[in-house]
Amino acid sequence: MPAPDRRPVALVTGPTSGIGESFARRLAAEGHDLVLVSRDRGRLDALAASLAARHEVACEVLPADLSRREDVLRVAERLRDDERPVDLLVNNAGLGVNQRFVGGDLDAELRQLDVLATAVLVLCHAAAPGMVARGRGAVVNVSSVAGFGPMGSYSAAKAWCTSFTEHLAATLRGTGVTATALCPGFVRTEFHSRAGMDVGARTSGWWLDSDDLVEDCLADVRRGRVLSVPSRRYTALVALLALLPPGGYRARLLSAGRRRTGTSRHD
Ligand SMILES: NC(=O)c1ccc[n+]([C@@H]2O[C@H](COP(=O)([O-])OP(=O)(O)OC[C@H]3O[C@@H](n4cnc5c(N)ncnc54)[C@H](OP(=O)(O)O)[C@@H]3O)[C@@H](O)[C@H]2O)c1
Known part of the structure; x- marks a missing residue:
């Protein structure tokens, strides 16, 4: 993203702790308003x-609950303001609902989906046209390695986020605007304690530092990378999952269905 003739502006959702705070601190240190x-x-x-x-940067505060449609639309309006252009959008805000899906609280599920998916869609939809018109800009959508496997409604929302970002990046090719899905594994933040999750001792060695992963992610954004997966260990894991041969779980689901039902009406 070439430097604009003014100080670049970044809009970061969820900057009050964890990964979002690391983005805010790093971007401010690099001279972003x-x-x-x-x-x-x-x-x-x-x-x-x-x-x-x-x-010595300008910081605007825009309180919003991104599970509420009217708040998301207010943020979208700020992103569409051509008088105060936003050069980098970081869709980072997120939460995990720690409950069994069957019989669980539906409102909690909907809030999670609204923050992790609907808000991301609306804010990208608001930001992209101005960036394309200016011929520069970048979007970072904070997804997760959890999106590469079937592990509940959180991981399904992150699968959507990664797939959507890949599509957005393809749509933006040649415009000077990029889209990157950041897919971390376990990161030391408030995420797990807020969700009341006990991730246990078996995960030791898999934890990432949010400042390091943000530094690596911003380097990936500058290179125009679509997927940013921090650490060699998680990169190897994601590559392995992506390369699973036709013995992968979807192929097994398909063949299991076929074994039970025989040929279908469309054969
Ligand atoms: N930590 C991990 O292991 C991990 C791994 C992979 C991906 N991620 C993803 O990384 C992103 C950041 O999470 P984190 O680990 O940094 O968690 P965190 O420390 O709990 O931070 C979450 C941030 O999201 C904001 N937020 C939560 N609900 C919101 C809502 N309804 N409206 C607006 N803002 C909201 C919070 O701010 P307020 O409380 O001020 O609203 C906070 O700033 C999330 O998308 C998460 O899914 C985390």
């Missing part, structure tokens, strides 16, 4: 004040 979007006004204000004082 910021638009900070999440629910916790107190934490947004404190972050904005600290980044503005430390890096």
